[in-house]
Amino acid sequence: MPQLREKTNSFHYVFGPVLSRRLGRSLGIDLVPFKTCTYDCIYCQLGRTTLKTVLRKEYVPLEAVLHELHQKITANTVFDYITLAGSGEPTLHSGIGRFIREARKLSDKPIAVITNGSLLWDAAVRNDLAAADVVIPSLDAASESTFSQVNRPHDAISFARMLEGLIAFRSEFPNRIWLEILLVDGITSTESEVNALVQIVQKIKPDRVQLTTVTRPPAAGPARPVPRELLDRFAAMFGENTEVLAAIPKHETTPVGTASKDDVLAVVQRHPCSLDDIAGSLGIPLEEATRHVETLLHDCLLTTYVLDGVVMFVPLRREPSDNTTKP
Numbered sequence: 001m002p003q004l005r006e007k008t009n010s011f012h013y014v015f016g017p018v019l020s021r022r023l024g025r026s027l028g029i030d031l032v033p034f035k036t037c038t039y040d041c042i043y044c045q046l047g048r049t050t051l052k053t054v055l056r057k058e059y060v061p062l063e064a065v066l067h068e069l070h071q072k073i074t075a076n077t078v079f080d081y082i083t084l085a086g087s088g089e090p091t092l093h094s095g096i097g098r099f100i101r102e103a104r105k106l107s108d109k110p111i112a113v114i115t116n117g118s119l120l121w122d123a124a125v126r127n128d129l130a131a132a133d134v135v136i137p138s139l140d141a142a143s144e145s146t147f148s149q150v151n152r153p154h155d156a157i158s159f160a161r162m163l164e165g166l167i168a169f170r171s172e173f174p175n176r177i178w179l180e181i182l183l184v185d186g187i188t189s190t191e192s193e194v195n196a197l198v199q200i201v202q203k204i205k206p207d208r209v210q211l212t213t214v215t216r217p218p219a220a221g222p223a224r225p226v227p228r229e230l231l232d233r234f235a236a237m238f239g240e241n242t243e244v245l246a247a248i249p250k251h252e253t254t255p256v257g258t259a260s261k262d263d264v265l266a267v268v269q270r271h272p273c274s275l276d277d278i279a280g281s282l283g284i285p286l287e288e289a290t291r292h293v294e295t296l297l298h299d300c301l302l303t304t305y306v307l308d309g310v311v312m313f314v315p316l317r318r319e320p321s322d323n324t325t326k327p
């Protein structure tokens with residue numbers, strides 16, 4: 001799968017900037033190959049995890065990632081954050097700490113890490129994230145049973161171990177922690193589950209809680225979104241510093257630049273998008289997004305499916321797989 005990216009994109013590891021609900025114009029960094037993760041969440045937009053692992057190693061060459069970042073910066077790319085996220089779990093990359101320190105030398109923009117938080121019980125991972133400005137870990141469940149159902153973790157990660165890591169990280173990390181809680185209809189959307197989550201959040205003490213639900217179609221799995229009114233009601237249970245993550249407001253999607261067809265492909269490779277999503281994420285006019293999508297369809301690099309009457313674009317290469325492997 002990465003081979004396709006090598007043939008079509010001049011950038012393999014750095015994508016965007018994309019407009020993000022939380023981080024403005026976010027320059028994405030992908031430190032692991034498509035879909036290398038410690039979890040196999042039922043709501044994952046990328047499809048089934050093909051390498052489920054807890055093994056930390058240099059999955060992609062760090063020098064190449066830093067070189068691409070340097071290229072983006074010297075091309076005067078406008079962005080608000082450098083964000084580690086993408087095709088899997090970034091803390092699996094053993095060089096993430098070094099990446100953050102080196103990126104800091106290349107740019108004065110803040111650095112955010114979007115992580116599932118599953119490896120924070122490992123002191124080396126906590127140490128690696130110490131230099132980040134914002135860490136956005138996930139907590140999607142309040143018990144071993146709902147954790148298994150929603151996140152389908154690697155066997156080495158118990159709910160207790162994951163939670164212990166989140167609490168330890170908070171006690172050491174001096175910068176901002178925004179805890180993302182994604183609720184799935186019919187599994188974690190009950191008052192008792194949310195009550196239990198509230199108790200746990202009080203122990204973790206994040207700077208912010210960001211409540212969300214399934215916003216894009218999962219490529220595999222039965223996850224359904226929680227209705228907005230219910231999310232608002234649950235948000236009130238968490239109290240202050242809690243927000244419901246909504247779609248990017250219309251005014252933020254005003255075109256702010258241009259993009260290449262490779263930029264469009266890089267975004268679609270990280271999550272399924274409608275034409276509006278593509279234009280909004282990249283800050284380009286709808287006509288420009290349409291032109292690039294038509295080319296990518298013609299080149300057999302994208303395919304489509306219809307969800308609730310909206311045409312969604314996904315890379316042609318993505319095929320859900322059950323071939324999870326363990327170290």
Ligand code: SF4
Pocket residue numbers: 037038039040041043044045046049087088089116
């Ligand atoms: S949603 Fe994130 S943590 Fe869950 S399987 Fe997908 S990439 Fe991994």
